[in-house]
Amino acid sequence: MFTGLVEETGRIVGLESGGMLRMEIEVGFVAEDASPGDSIAVNGVCLTVGEVGSGRLTFFAMDETIRRSAFGGVAVGRRVNLERAMSARDRFGGHIVQGHVDGVGEVASIVPEGDAELWTFKAPESVLRYTVEKGSICVDGISLTVVSVDEKRFTVSILPQTRASTDLSELSVGEKVNLEADVIGKYVERMVGPWVERRTDKKT
Known part of the structure; x- marks a missing residue:
């Protein structure tokens, strides 16, 4: 889970397609405690760290991620927003962000x-x-x-x-x-939807 408070920005320095999109991003302090398997929001998309290099992180994005996000149009040199997954001891300064693009x-x-x-x-x-x-x-x-x-x-x-x-x-x-x-809002709609449908059916 994330909060929508961007910690820093990175710069895309490598893109490779074929099966999955391989995205290499030049970062700052976000890489200091990063490990393969960690979740990091990249422009609001929850991605898993695949590789950790010197000041660089590599992510792999599936076709479904590309279809549902703006990643299909990104290019090398693009600045991107980065946020590490929220820790239980962190302050909650933004709002609940899942990293799932709608x-x-x-x-x-x-x-x-x-x-x-x-x-x-x-x-x-x-x-x-x-x-x-x-x-x-x-x-x-x-x-x-x-x-x-x-x-x-x-x-x-x-x-x-x-x-x-x-x-x-x-x-x-x-x-x-x-x-x-x-x-x-999604949870509210899901929970009250059946109740609204039953009320509507009774009126008709």
Whole structure:
């Protein structure tokens, strides 16, 4: 489990396809205590460390991961957000993030607002159905608060520090991002769904 608080960013230095995507990432302190088998969120996708080198980590992404995420369009040199799996003794500063991408979004607009910026993302229905104003959403592994939402997109406010310390500093309109909706909404829907169906059946 993760919190959506990016610990540091890395840089993709190697990509190899064939069976699975092999992704080699140049990192900083995240590699210091990393071991093969550890879970690390890479742009919001929970990946398992395959190999540990000097200042580098290698991950392997399955076809299913590529289909459901924005990894299909990444290239060498891309900056990525990194977060190690949460420890039981850590502070919970963001929200519950599983590292399971619900859909791929697209940067629709970036509008300055004072010292901050309003970022609007186009998003699929699979994400928007669980997105609520003032709720939480995970964008490329970053826990963000929703400013507004409609049937096709949502908007968040980005502080200068957040942009500078994440991959957002290198994104522009039209680029793809990984989205994960708040898991609490999914559980609520699952639990109340049968009750709603029974109520509807009785009325008809």
